[in-house]
Amino acid sequence: MNQRELFLKHVAQTSPAPLGIEVARASGAWLYDTNGKAYLDLIGGISVCNMGHCHPAVVSAIKKQADDYLHVLVYGEFIQSPQVQYARLLAENLPSSLNSVYFTNSGAEATEGAMKLAKRATGRTQIIAFKNAYHGSTQGALSVMGDEYWRNAFRPLLPDVLHLDYNSFESLSFITARTACVIAETVQAESGIYAPSPEWLQALRQRCSETGALLVLDEIQAGFGRTGTRWGFEQLGVVPDILLLGKALGGGMPLGAFIADRPLMGALAENPVLGHITTFGGHPVCCAAGMAGFKALLEEGWLQEVKAKEQLFRRLLVHPAIKTVRSFGLWMAVEFDSFDTNKKIIDAALEAGVLTDWFLFAPQCMRIAPPLVISEAEIQAACKTIVSAIDPAGRT
Ligand SMILES: Cc1ncc(COP(=O)(O)O)c(C=O)c1O
Numbered sequence: 537m538n539q540r541e542l543f544l545k546h547v548a549q550t551s552p553a554p555l556g557i558e559v560a561r562a563s564g565a566w567l568y569d570t571n572g573k574a575y576l577d578l579i580g581g582i583s584v585c586n587m588g589h590c591h592p593a594v595v596s597a598i599k600k601q602a603d604d605y606l607h608v609l610v611y612g613e614f615i616q617s618p619q620v621q622y623a624r625l626l627a628e629n630l631p632s633s634l635n636s637v638y639f640t641n642s643g644a645e646a647t648e649g650a651m652k653l654a655k656r657a658t659g660r661t662q663i664i665a666f667k668n669a670y671h672g673s674t675q676g677a678l679s680v681m682g683d684e685y686w687r688n689a690f691r692p693l694l695p696d697v698l699h700l701d702y703n704s705f706e707s708l709s710f711i712t713a714r715t716a717c718v719i720a721e722t723v724q725a726e727s728g729i730y731a732p733s734p735e736w737l738q739a740l741r742q743r744c745s746e747t748g749a750l751l752v753l754d755e756i757q758a759g760f761g762r763t764g765t766r767w768g769f770e771q772l773g774v775v776p777d778i779l780l781l782g783k784a785l786g787g788g789m790p791l792g793a794f795i796a797d798r799p800l801m802g803a804l805a806e807n808p809v810l811g812h813i814t815t816f817g818g819h820p821v822c823c824a825a826g827m828a829g830f831k832a833l834l835e836e837g838w839l840q841e842v843k844a845k846e847q848l849f850r851r852l853l854v855h856p857a858i859k860t861v862r863s864f865g866l867w868m869a870v871e872f873d874s875f876d877t878n879k880k881i882i883d884a885a886l887e888a889g890v891l892t893d894w895f896l897f898a899p900q901c902m903r904i905a906p907p908l909v910i911s912e913a914e915i916q917a918a919c920k921t922i923v924s925a926i927d928p929a930g931r932t
Contacts, residue, residue, distance in 0.1 A: 539570075555886070562589030565910040567891065575891045576918050580907045582893070583725075583757040583867070586784040587829045587838070588909040594787040597828035601821045611639065611814045618823035625827055626795065629766055629834070631775045636801040639793050639818025643756040643782030644672025646792035647719070649804075649812045650778045651676055651694075653796065654717030654750045656811055657803040663694070664711055664718040664749070666702040668727035668897050671719060671754055671780075680719055682727075683897050703732040708743045715749035717778070722768035725757045728869035728898030729862045734772045741774040750777040750800075756792070760784035761833050761908050763865035764842035787829025789822040838908045842866050845915060849904065852919035857926050868904045870922075875899035884925035890918050 537545065539558055558570040565588055567575040580586065587594065601618060608614055623637040640646045651663055665671070665680035672678070679694035681687050682702075700707035702724055711718055718740065724730040732740075744751040753776035758768035762784070765771055769779075777800065782792035804811030833839065842865050849868060853861055859871045872878045878900050882892050893903040902922075910918075 557891075564588040564590075565907045565914055573889065575886070575889050576910075576914055576921075577891045578904045578906045578910075578918055579891060579893045580905060581788070582783070582903075583762055583905045584783045584786075585788055586760050586762065586908045587787060587832045588907040589788070591787070591829060591832055591909075593828040593832050594825050597787075597824040598789070598821055601824035605820060607816065607819060611817045616818075616820050616823070618820040618827065619818045622823045622827040622830075625830060626781075626793070629830075630779070630795065633775060633777075633797045634779050634795045636798040637793050637795045638801065638804070638812065639791060639823065640782075640814055641790055641817050641819075642672070642792045643754075643780065644674045644677040644792075645814065645817065646756070646780045646782055646794045647671040647677040647680070647754070648674060650719070650752045650780055650794040651680070651717065652812055653778060653794065653801065653804055654752065657800055658716045658748060658750065660714055660716035660749075661696045662698065662712075662715045663696065664698045664700060664715055666707075666720055666724070667699050668702060668724055668730075669699075669719070669721055669754075670726040670896060671721075671756075686896070702727075702730065703736050705736060705739060708739055711740075711743045711747050711749050713747050715744075715747060717750040717752050718744055719752040719754060721754045722758045722772065723763065723864045723867070725867075726896040726898070728871065728895050728901040729864055729867055731864045732772070734774075737769075737772045737774050741776075744777070752776060752778040752780065752794075754780040756780055756782035757867070757905075758864075760830065761839050761842060761865075762867050762905065764839065764846070766833075766839070768864070784829065785826050786822045787825040787827075789819075789825040791818070791822040791826050833908070842908060845908075845910065845912070848912060848915050849919060852916065853922065855923050855926050862901075866904075866906060866908055866910075869895060869898060869901035870904060871898075871901045873900065878902055881922070881925050885922050888921045888925060890921040890925075892922070 560568045560570045567577050627635045667682040669682035671680050679697050682699050759781050779795045785791045862869045895901050
C-alpha cells in the first residue's frame with residue numbers, strides 16, 4: 537500500500553473528503569508535497585504558524601530542548617526552565633492581572649480549565665457563551681459551542697449553559713449573580729470573522745464586573761499578532777479575568793494556556809487540590825518552541841506589517857462574485873453566495889497552488905489567515921490565483 541492508502545486505512549478520518557496533500561516539507565509561507573508541488577499556505581495550520589513554517593529560531597529551540605530533556609513529570613511538580621521563562625514572557629506582555637499561566641495541551645483543554653476555574657472561584661454553575669462561538673471539541677468545550685447542528689449529536693452535554701447573541705446589548709441583562717463566567721471570542725472566528733464593537737465588549741466587561749461573573753476571552757485564534765497587536769483585546773479596550781491561548785502559542789508545537797490573576801488561579805489549588813491535572817500540558821519542548829516563536833514575533837517587526845498586508849489583500853481581492861470581505865488583521869473571510877461556489881473556488885485555487893479553507897459556521901466564506909511572515913509579493917501572487925480561480929470555477 538502506498539502512503540495515501542495507508543492514510544485512508546489507518547489514520548482515523550472524520551470527513552469524507554480530506555484534502556490529502558502528502559506533505560514533504562514546509563518553510564515560511566510555503567508547503568511542499570511529495571511530488572515537489574509548492575503551495576502558498578494562506579491558513580497556516582489554522583492560525584498556528586504565525587511565524588511561518590519552521591522558523592529557524594523555533595526549530596533550533598526545539599533541538600536544544602530535546603538535547604536537554606523531554607518529558608520529566610506531570611504538570612506543576614518540577615521547575616522546568618522553558619515553562620517558567622515562557623510564563624514570565626507572557627506575563628510581561630499582558631496586563632498585570634494576567635500573571636499566572638496554566639499551560640495545557642490544547643485550546644480545548646484551556647477552555648475546560650477556565651470553565652472549571654470559574655465554577656470553583658465563584659461557587660456558581662451557570663456558564664454563558666455566544667451563538668456561533670467555537671471554543672474546542674471536547675464535551676465541555678462543545679457545550680459552549682454556539683451552533684446546535686454541531687452540538688446536538690453529542691448531547692447530553694454540560695447543564696446550565698446559556699447561549700446569547702454576540703455583540704448584542706440586549707444579551708447583557710441575562711448575565712446575573714448566578715453566572716460563573718461569560719466566555720467569548722474577542723473576535724468570532726468560525727462565524728466568518730465578526731469583530732464586536734468596542735462599546736459592546738466594554739459593556740460586557742462592565743456587566744461581568746457588576747454581577748461578579750468572570751469574563752473569559754478566547755484568543756486561541758486571535759492571539760499572537762493575528763489582529764495586528766499581540767492580543768485582540770488590546771484594540772477593544774477590555775481586560776478579561778481569564779485569557780485563553782492556544783494555536784500560535786506553541787510556535788507550531790501543541791500548547792494551550794489559561795491565564796488569570798494569581799489569587800484567582802489559587803482556587804484550583806485547594807478543596808480539592810489538583811483542581812486541574814494534565815500530564816503533558818506545558819511540555820518543555822512545546823514551551824521552548826512557543827517562546828522562540830513569540831520572541832520572533834516581538835523582535836522581528838511582523839506586528840507592524842499586519843495592517844498594511846491586510847489592506848493589500850483587501851485591495852486585491854476584488855471580483856463581482858465576492859460579496860464582501862470581513863477582516864480584522866491578517867484574518868479574513870471572503871464571502872461568496874454559497875458553500876458550493878466557495879468550495880469550487882477553494883478547490884481551483886488549491887489546484888493552482890494556493891491553500892485556503894472555509895469556516896465551520898460560515899461555509900460560504902473563504903478563510904484567509906496566512907503566516908504573518910507572508911511577503912507582499914506572495915500576497916500579490918496568492919490574490920491573483922484566487923481571483924482567477926473564481927472565473928474558471930463557473931461563477932457569475
Ligand atoms: C477560537 C478557538 N477556541 C478554541 C479552539 C480549540 O483549540 P484546539 O483545537 O487546540 O483544542 C479553537 C480551535 O480551532 C479556536 O479556533
